[in-house]
Amino acid sequence: MPDHSPAVTTGLTIRSVETVAVEVPMRFPLGTSAATVREAPLLLVDVLTDEGVVGRSYLFCYRRSGARALSALIEDAVEVVSGLRAAPVEIGAILVRRFALLGVAGLARMALAAIDGALWDAVAKAAGLPLATLLGAAPRALRAYNSSGLGLMVPKAAADEAEALLDRGFAAVKLRLGYPSLAEDLAVARAVRDRVPAGVEIFADYNQALGLQDALRRGHALAGEGIGWIEEPIRHDDLAGHARLVRDLTLPVQAGENFDGPGGMARALDAGACDLVMPDFARIGGVTGWMQASALAATHGVPMSSHLFPEVSAHLLAATPTAHWLEYVDWADPIQQDPLRIVDGHAVVPDRPGTGLAWDQAAVARFSIA
Secondary structure, eight states, X not given: OOOOSOOXXXXXXXXXXXXXXXXXXXXXXXXXXXXXXXXXXXXXXXXXXXXXXXEEEEEEOSSHHHHHHXXXXXXXXXXXXXXXXXXXXXXXXXXXXXXXXXXXXHHHHHHHHHHHHHHHHHHHHHHTSBHHHHTTOOOOEEEEEEOSOOOSOOHHHHHHHHHHTTGGGOOEEEEEOOOSSHHHHHHHHHXXXXXXXXXXXXXXXXXXXXXHHHHHHHHHXXXXXXXXXXXXXXXXXXXXXXXXXXXXXXXXXXXXXXXXXXXXXXXXXXXXXXXXXXXXXXXXXXXXXXXXXXXXXXHHTOOBOOBSOHHHHHHHHHTOTTBOOEEEOOTTGGGBSSOOEEETTEEEOOOSSBSOOOBXXXXXXXXBOO
């Protein structure tokens, strides 16, 4: 696949990496068809350079065991490139070759993405530029939907939470569906729609809960309920099934959080398996992988949103030709000095060097896990 990432030169030299695992209580516990999450397990990643510039990124690890495994992979990878120039695209190519026998997928891809993101942060800091500007864009306000909550719950609770998620001017929210019955899905969707103002967008995420026939049935039923898109109703790797949904449903089909690198996104687009895409910073391959994916989306004319990691995703969407929606979650806010600002429902990309990530060390110590 052609590399559409901007060429970057830097005088920085990679020295080492420091990782800290934290588990941050979530303001709104998130129940999905797969599990209920009450704390966000995050791995904070600092890549240190000989020149004193620190590049930062973080990963959402899903489980504590994921944080431990990712930490080990990241430390191993940085040992490989210690002493080399901090050029993210070149470093990524070296690490992909070195990890080829293990396989650059899953946890390995996430580990390399964290290093890539931290290196881009360091390079942008050294250049004195926001990451968005380094990528050829300008920091700007991006429309965002609040995805911090609205897990599986009874209709009234969902309506109450949807209303709470509209603070700071949000004009869109995402609810999780995939209840045992279609009637329950409809009851929740209608309760939320009845409670929020008419202009508020509502997106629905099934977290791969359904079989194809059930997804078709529920997708048709939701078409008249004011839902903006239906997200991963079936297994993410069932491209033929997703293509059938695209053909048969009037609701737009959203996919992408499980794309394994830009190649995974290319296969989905070639199969006609989605109307919309929303890559995940960690699974798509960090900043470098995102920029390759954004070129694919532009080529296909497909609107591209983000999945999680709103701090860095805001910079990336600013540089994405078909930018659509930023998915906002507040999970990393408690361990940051200056969390991403939301003004009138828009994420404000910070106009300062790098991505803007800076850890609140007291909070990190409070939430750290072994």
